[in-house]
Amino acid sequence: MDGLILLFLLQDGLTNGAIYALLGFALVLVFAVTRIIFIPQGEFVAYGGLTFALLSIGKIPSTIWLLLVFGIASCVIQLWRTRYLLTLRSFIREIAGGIALPLAVFFLIRMLARPDQSAWLNFLLTLAIVVPMGPYLYRIAFQPLANASVLTLLIAAVGVHLSMVGLGLVFFGPEGLRAPTLTDISFTLGKLPFTGQTIAVYAVTLALTGGLYLFFDRTLRGKALRATAANRLGARLVGISVAGSGQIAFALSSFLGAISGILIMPVTTVYYDTGFLIGLKGFVAAIFGALASYPITAVAAIAVGIIEAFASFHASSYKEVIVFMLIVPVLLWRSLYAPQIEEDE
Amino acid sequence: MSTPLLSIADYSIAYGTVEAVHDIALNIGDSEIVTVIGANGAGKSTLLNALMGVLPAAGQVRFAGDDIARLEVEQRVELGMCLVPEKRELFASMTVEDNLLLGGYRVSADRRRRGMDDVFRRFPRLNERRRQLAGTLSGGERQMLAMGRALMSSPRLLMLDEPSLGLAPKIVAEIFRIITELRDSGVSILLVEQNARAALRIADRAYMMELGLFTLEGRAGDLIGDARIAESYLGISE
Numbered sequence: 001m002d003g004l005i006l007l008f009l010l011q012d013g014l015t016n017g018a019i020y021a022l023l024g025f026a027l028v029l030v031f032a033v034t035r036i037i038f039i040p041q042g043e044f045v046a047y048g049g050l051t052f053a054l055l056s057i058g059k060i061p062s063t064i065w066l067l068l069v070f071g072i073a074s075c076v077i078q079l080w081r082t083r084y085l086l087t088l089r090s091f092i093r094e095i096a097g098g099i100a101l102p103l104a105v106f107f108l109i110r111m112l113a114r115p116d117q118s119a120w121l122n123f124l125l126t127l128a129i130v131v132p133m134g135p136y137l138y139r140i141a142f143q144p145l146a147n148a149s150v151l152t153l154l155i156a157a158v159g160v161h162l163s164m165v166g167l168g169l170v171f172f173g174p175e176g177l178r179a180p181t182l183t184d185i186s187f188t189l190g191k192l193p194f195t196g197q198t199i200a201v202y203a204v205t206l207a208l209t210g211g212l213y214l215f216f217d218r219t220l221r222g223k224a225l226r227a228t229a230a231n232r233l234g235a236r237l238v239g240i241s242v243a244g245s246g247q248i249a250f251a252l253s254s255f256l257g258a259i260s261g262i263l264i265m266p267v268t269t270v271y272y273d274t275g276f277l278i279g280l281k282g283f284v285a286a287i288f289g290a291l292a293s294y295p296i297t298a299v300a301a302i303a304v305g306i307i308e309a310f311a312s313f314h315a316s317s318y319k320e321v322i323v324f325m326l327i328v329p330v331l332l333w334r335s336l337y338a339p340q341i342e343e344d345e
Numbered sequence: 346m347s348t349p350l351l352s353i354a355d356y357s358i359a360y361g362t363v364e365a366v367h368d369i370a371l372n373i374g375d376s377e378i379v380t381v382i383g384a385n386g387a388g389k390s391t392l393l394n395a396l397m398g399v400l401p402a403a404g405q406v407r408f409a410g411d412d413i414a415r416l417e418v419e420q421r422v423e424l425g426m427c428l429v430p431e432k433r434e435l436f437a438s439m440t441v442e443d444n445l446l447l448g449g450y451r452v453s454a455d456r457r458r459r460g461m462d463d464v465f466r467r468f469p470r471l472n473e474r475r476r477q478l479a480g481t482l483s484g485g486e487r488q489m490l491a492m493g494r495a496l497m498s499s500p501r502l503l504m505l506d507e508p509s510l511g512l513a514p515k516i517v518a519e520i521f522r523i524i525t526e527l528r529d530s531g532v533s534i535l536l537v538e539q540n541a542r543a544a545l546r547i548a549d550r551a552y553m554m555e556l557g558l559f560t561l562e563g564r565a566g567d568l569i570g571d572a573r574i575a576e577s578y579l580g581i582s583e
Contacts, residue, residue, distance in 0.1 A: 085420070226439060231435065239450050240450055
C-alpha cells in the first residue's frame with residue numbers, strides 16, 4: 001500500500017467518521033435525556049437523504065404526507081392527554097405545532113419544489129420536513145411510556161424502527177437514490193483531492209459539534225436537558241418538563257439524522273433501509289462512550305470510520321463484520337467496569 | 346378565616362393497593378411554618394411527594410383556592426410550590442451555579458438574577474463554591490444548595506423533607522434559622538422532621554403523624570409540652 005492510498009483511506013474514513021460522530025451524539029443525547037436506545041436514528045438519515053434527493057430532481061417527496069399524519073396524531077394525542085388542563089393558550093400552541101406547522105411546510109414544498117431549485121434551499125426544506133418528525137414521534141410512541149424500563153423503551157424503539165423502514169419503502173420505493181453535491185468546489189492538496197462535499201462534511205460536523213457544546217454549556221434549555229439526564233426527579237422538581245426535554249432531544253436527533261443523510265447523499269446510494277446500518281455504526285461509537293460521553297463518542301466515531309475504510313480496502317466483503325466486531329471487546333471491558341446507569345423510576 | 350394557601354381534605358395516598366396515608370386534612374396559611382412530625386414510615390415524605398405531584402393521590406387539594414389535583418409537577422412549581430426532597434436530588438454533575446440557575450427555570454431572567462443574589466446573601470458558602478460541581482459538596486452544603494435551588498423559583502410554599510437529616514448540629518441550627526427568616530419574609534413552610542423538638546421550636550403549628558393518620562394537631566407551643574410524650578415513642582432525646 002503506498003502513501004497516497006493510505007491518505008485516501010484516511011480521508012474516506014474521516015469523512016464517514018464525522019457522519020458517525022453526529023449520529024453517535026444524537027444517540028447519546030437521546031439516551032441520556034429519555035433512556036431510549038434510539039434504534040430508528042438511522043431512519044432519519046434515510047428519510048433526510050431521500051427527501052433531499054427527491055427535492056433536487058424537483059419531485060414532491062411523499063414524506064410531507066407522513067409529516068402531516070405525524071403532526072395531527074401527535075396533536076390529537078396531546079390534546080386528549082391534557083384534556084382536563086387545557087387552556088386557550090395551550091390549545092392554540094398544540095394546533096400551531098401539530099397542524100399549522102406541517103401544513104405550512106406542506107404548502108411551502110408544493111410551491112418551491114422545482115428541478116432547478118438551489119441545493120441550499122432544498123437542504124432547508126428537507127430539514128423542515130424531517131426535523132419535526134422527531135418530536136412528533138416522541139409524543140406518539142414514547143411519551144406514554146416515559147416511566148417504562150429501559151428494556152421496554154428499547155423494544156418500542158425497535159418497533160418504531162421497523163415501522164419507519166416499512167413506511168420508507170412505501171414512500172421512497174425500493175430503488176436507491178443519489179443527490180447532487182451541495183457545492184462543486186474541489187481542489188487538491190499535494191496529491192490528495194478534496195471535494196466540496198468532503199469539506200462540507202468536516203465543516204458541518206465541526207460547526208454542529210461547537211453548536212451543541214454552546215447549547216449545552218451556555219443556554220438554560222441546554223442546561224435543562226443536561227439536568228434531565230443527570231437527575232430526572234430533580235429536574236421535575238425545579239419545573240423542567242421531562243416530556244418537553246424528550247421532545248427537544250428528539251428534535252436534535254432528527255436534525256442531526258437529516259443533516260447526516262443530506263451530507264452522505266452525493267457519495268453513497270441511499271435506499272429506504274440504508275439508514276439502519278449507518279445508524280448502527282454511530283451506535284458502535286456511542287457504545288464506546290458508554291452512551292454517556294460525547295468526546296469519547298466523537299473519537300470512537302472517527303476510529304470506526306477509519307477502520308471501516310481500511311477494512312473495505314483490504315477485505316471488503318468483511319467490512320461490516322470487522323466494524324461491528326469492534327463492539328465486542330468494548331462491551332466486555334464495559335461489563336467489567338460497569339458504570340452505573342440510572343435505572344430508577 | 347381567609348383562604349388558606351394550601352388546604353387538603355379527605356386526602357389519601359396509596360402505593361398500589363397499600364394505602365400509606367388515609368383521609369387526612371391539613372391547612373397552611375400565609376407566612377407560617379407548619380410542621381408534620383412523626384416516626385419513620387409514618388407517611389410524612391409520602392405526603393410531601395404527593396402534594397408536589399410526584400405521587401398520585403386521591404382527595405381534595407387546593408393551592409391559593411385553586412384545585413390543583415390534576416396538575417403536573419412543573420405546573421405546581423409554576424404556581425409557587427416547591428419541594429426540597431429528603432435525598433436533595435441535585436444535579437451532581439453540574440456546578441453549584443448551574444443548579445441554582447435551573448432552580449429558576451420557570452421564572453424570568455431578571456427574577457433569576459435577583460434570586461441568585463438573594464440565595465448567595467442567605468448562603469454565602471454557596472457563593473464561594475459557585476464553580477464547584479454539586480456532587481463534590483459536603484452534606485451541609487448540599488442541603489443549602491437544595492434549599493437555594495428551591496428558593497430560586499420564588500416559592501410561596503416551600504416544603505422541606507428532613508432538612509436536618511445527617512447534618513452536624515451547628516449546620517442544623519443555621520438551616521433552621523434560615524427557615525424562620527424565610528417565614529418572616531413571607532414564604533409559608535411545610536416542614537417534615539423526625540427531629541420533633543427542633544421542628545416544634547420554630548414552627549407555628551404542628552401535626553403529629555402516625556401510620557398515615559394525623560393523631561394530634563395544634564399550636565407548636567402547646568405541642569412542645571406534649572412532645573415529652575412524643576419523645577417517649579419517637580425515641581428522640583436531647
